[in-house]
Amino acid sequence: xxxxxxLLAVLAEVSEVANGDAATCNRFxxxxxxxxxxxxxxxxxxxxxxxxxxxxxxxxxxxxADRSYFRRAKSSKSFxxxxxxxxxxxxxxxxxxxxxxxxxSREVSAVVFAALDLVWLTQLTGEARLxxxxxxxxxxxxxxxxxxxxxxxxWSGKPVPDAPLFQILQLRxxxxxxxxxxxxxxxxxxxxxxxxxxxxxxxxxxxGIPKEIAF
Numbered sequence: 001x002x003x004x005x006x007l008l009a010v011l012a013e014v015s016e017v018a019n020g021d022a023a024t025c026n027r028f029x030x031x032x033x034x035x036x037x038x039x040x041x042x043x044x045x046x047x048x049x050x051x052x053x054x055x056x057x058x059x060x061x062x063x064x065a066d067r068s069y070f071r072r073a074k075s076s077k078s079f080x081x082x083x084x085x086x087x088x089x090x091x092x093x094x095x096x097x098x099x100x101x102x103x104x105s106r107e108v109s110a111v112v113f114a115a116l117d118l119v120w121l122t123q124l125t126g127e128a129r130l131x132x133x134x135x136x137x138x139x140x141x142x143x144x145x146x147x148x149x150x151x152x153x154x155w156s157g158k159p160v161p162d163a164p165l166f167q168i169l170q171l172r173x174x175x176x177x178x179x180x181x182x183x184x185x186x187x188x189x190x191x192x193x194x195x196x197x198x199x200x201x202x203x204x205x206x207x208g209i210p211k212e213i214a215f
Contacts, residue, residue: 001097001194001203004114005079007036008099011112017044017053018101018110025053040090040117044101045070046110051089058089068141072201073098073111081194081201084118084144084157093118093157095146095203118146118156125149133185133210141202160206178211186211 011017016028029042033055036042043054049065051058064070069082082096094115101110125136125147138147139160148155180186187208194203 001081004039004097004116005099007032008079008097008112008114011042012099012101017112020053022053026055026057029053029055038117038120039114040092040094041087041115042113044110044112045098047074047108052110054089056089062088064088067096067098068201069096069098069113070111072199073100074108076197076200077102077106077108078200081141081203083140083142083201084146086157087115090115095121095140121147122149122152122156125152130207131209131213133187133213135187135206135208137204137206137208139204139206141198146203179208188214 011029014028016024020028025044029044033039033042041054041056044052045064046052049063049067049070051062051064054062067082067085069080072080072082077100080098082098084093084095086092087094094117096113096115098111098113100108101112103109121138125138126149128136128149130136130149136149137145137155137160140146143160145155145158145160177189178186179189187210189206189208191204191206194205195201
């Protein structure tokens with residue numbers, strides 16, 4: 001998330017992206033995605049929500065004003081985290097980040113975005129060295145699973161199976177809670193939030209460890 005924020009802040013200042021025509025912007029961001037494989041796409045959206053440029057080629061019009069990362073970046077005028085989506089250009093599951101480009105009047109003239117590839121995110125969770133029987137989930141602000149270990153292919157893009165757990169995340173009741181998961185295993189769950197501003201989007205990291213392993 002921090003890397004995406006830094007990348008987009010730089011892109012918002014690069015003339016080829018911030019002010020360049022579609023062809024110039026396309027070439028620039030395409031070169032970046034070839035070097036940053038974690039991103040499925042990079043590009044610019046105008047203030048009305050129309051896709052102006054994209055590292056992935058597209059034809060016709062793509063209207064993205066309904067995307068959560070665009071709405072949050074535009075309304076907050078700051079870096080924003082989106083929710084799970086299937087890209088209208090990439091046609092793949094991703095979580096997108098947005099960053100506003102402001103004009104001289106401090107109004108949003110465009111939003112640059114980065115689409116984080118969920119395949120990469122799933123690989124990252126799989127590399128976590130967790131105890132046997134443990135689970136790790138990364139969720140968006142709506143409780144949709146962005147990545148999960150184990151069984152990533154079963155849960156990615158679906159609502160979190162442990163409904164009481166997501167309620168705890170929303171209510172901030174406590175950082176650790178004992179719950180019985182969808183698989184019938186009683187685990188001690190702990191979570192943290194990757195963004196402290198609900199208006200700009202949030203992500204959660206949740207780890208569950210079987211009670212008998214913990215003790």
